[in-house]
Amino acid sequence: MPMHNFVIENRSNISELIYTFYSWDANGVIHKSGLMAEEHADLEDEFISYIQDSLNWLNTWNPSTSKRCSGLNNYGITVIEEKDALSKLHQLIHAWVDVFNLAPDPIKLRGNYCFNGNEQRGNYEELLYNRVELINELNKLANMAKDAEVNGKCIVHFGI
Numbered sequence: 001m002p003m004h005n006f007v008i009e010n011r012s013n014i015s016e017l018i019y020t021f022y023s024w025d026a027n028g029v030i031h032k033s034g035l036m037a038e039e040h041a042d043l044e045d046e047f048i049s050y051i052q053d054s055l056n057w058l059n060t061w062n063p064s065t066s067k068r069c070s071g072l073n074n075y076g077i078t079v080i081e082e083k084d085a086l087s088k089l090h091q092l093i094h095a096w097v098d099v100f101n102l103a104p105d106p107i108k109l110r111g112n113y114c115f116n117g118n119e120q121r122g123n124y125e126e127l128l129y130n131r132v133e134l135i136n137e138l139n140k141l142a143n144m145a146k147d148a149e150v151n152g153k154c155i156v157h158f159g160i
């Protein structure tokens with residue numbers, strides 16, 4: 001399952017080569033020297049697609065193109081560095097946590113519309129998430145955004 005990784009980073013370390021500071025093991029877990037568990041969050045690509053419209057409200061920066069943009073770079077790196085954007089990320093993720101706190105376990109979400117082979121008709125994917133695990137990962141991301149905002153850091157997003 002493709003994952004989106006989020007890490008807290010010092011603004012002084014941000015460049016088009018930021019990805020060279022990180023590596024992924026055979027299980028897709030992100031690593032950096034000294035990286036603590038609470039300093040990164042991982043969310044499935046299908047879940048990011050589900051909440052993508054709200055993430056597009058964030059002012060971001062793409063270090064690969066050196067251009068300002070909005071939302072996340074699905075297939076590359078995105079930096080969320082402005083205080084307002086970090087605050088908005090914190091609020092957005094907490095709003096999603098509030099919504100998912102009302103959900104039964106497991107959380108069932110409607111995914112993308114897919115066609116089955118050569119058939120003319122398709123169906124929507126069903127996305128299933130363990131409620132506690134999803135909320136914990138979202139809370140981790142929200143706390144990272146708040147920490148980055150307060151401490152003058154940024155959030156680096158690694159797309160799939």
